[in-house]
Amino acid sequence: MKTSIRIKLFMGIIFFIFVIVGLSWILNTKYLETYYLEKKEQQLIQYGKEIENTFKNDVENISTELGRIENTLGGNIIIISAEGDSVYHTASNGRGGNGFGRMGMGIPLSKKGIEKILDGEKVLETFEHPKLKVKFLVHALLIEGNNILIFETSIGAIKESVEIAKKFHIYVGFIALGVGTILAIWFSKRFTKPIVELNKVATRMATLDFSKKYKAKDKDEIGQLGQTMNYLSDQLDGTISKLNIANEKLREDIEKERKIDLMRKEFISSVSHELKTPIALIQGYAEGLRENVAEDGESKDFYCEVIIDEAEKMGKMVKDLLNLSKLESGNTTLKMEVFFMDELVEKVYNKYQPIFKDKNIHVEIKKEGKNFSIVGETSKIEQVLMNFINNGIDHIGGEKNITIGINSCNETVRVGIYNTGEAIEKEEMEKIWDSFYKVDKARNREYGGTGLGLSIVKEILKLHHSEFGVLNRDEGVEFWFALRKGD
Ligand SMILES: Nc1ncnc2c1ncn2[C@@H]1O[C@H](COP(=O)(O)OP(=O)(O)OP(=O)(O)O)[C@@H](O)[C@H]1O
Ligand SMILES: [Mg+2]
Known part of the structure; x- marks a missing residue:
């Protein structure tokens, strides 16, 4: 299964939060009590030192100090003289505490402890109340005037504090998990959004679609990567477009080349095909003449006629071919001049007059509008x-019927040559x-056209x-062309 980077990141953060919360919970349950006790011990030792330094065999002098310590410590202070009398007692001072002092249970120290003190050593021990079965942390030391100073604080109270702290920690852990999860969702979304976006851009790029761009404006490495991707996309787009254009052109060139080649082949085959018939006729009739197939003068004349006719056709074709190849070569430059279309039509009409008469064709010239001057090469337009x-x-x-229509339009002169006949x-x-x-x-062969x-x-x-x-008109066909006007 594909796991998205967003989920991975989210899981990673959640795992991290779990580890931190879990670790702090384990440390709490395991070591908080020990740590607390140690701290208490250090505190007791510290207070012991303070009183040892300030006590000058006069309790009144330091009673305020003692009261302060008792309250901060949450325990009792007892001072016993060398004779065993109580010099100072929390209970007798009417302050809190539920230890030995109040209960008047004597000295809350083990025998060993008492011995050690009398030897001048400092004692730190846990002592269990024989009746209440409550444990106390006790610190005792010898101070000025052979007085014994005793601090006692209930371990039960310490434990209770630790339990409260532990419970509190569980709440803290849950809150941390809850807040952590929300933050993890937000962070993983915020952090992976540009990466997901980048991935989308890159995927599109892979399919050569460069329309999608990276939009986020961050200035960090991902933002920079996005800008680089955009640049890359533009470059690729440009290059591939150019390549496509070049490719297209190449394809067109190849296609053109192929067409030209095909045309050349078709052309050669057409030319040879067109020449085949007249050559065969000439050859046949010439051989006939040589072998005296035609005996009388009339037949001979006919043979010669055919040969001349066919040779003429060949001549016309060669002339047309030369003409066409010159026009197609692209080397023709027109000798442009301004002339009147109607005048040229008139001239050509006059040339054809005998043929029209001969063939019984009725020809009409129809002019519409004024100004028939056009630009072009006269001889070519005549052709x-x-x-x-x-x-x-x-x-x-x-x-x-043949109708030659000359029409003066806005910018051109249109000429249409209409003849009645088949569409x-x-x-x-x-x-x-x-x-x-x-x-x-x-039919072509009849009138000798080569196409x-x-x-x-x-x-x-x-x-x-x-x-x-070319247009099919009523009862006939019209070929037309339009040339640019001369002024
Ligand atoms: N006025 C027309 N009416 C009907 N068909 C025509 C007309 N003019 C041309 N065509 C058709 O177009 C073909 C090509 O004409 P084109 O002028 O190129 O060749 P051609 O007249 O046959 O020979 P050539 O002009 O070389 O002597 C003709 O063979 C004919 O079939
Ligand atoms: Mg023709």
């Missing part, structure tokens, strides 16, 4: 227009901008930071 118009022609259907499916709308992508391959037109348009418009897109 865009031509590609959209070519596509419009190639995919025209229905009523064979483009939602999922194709993104893909048609990719190189070599064709929705209907058979590079829109990729070139996309690159050109991207270079112009222009917005562009």
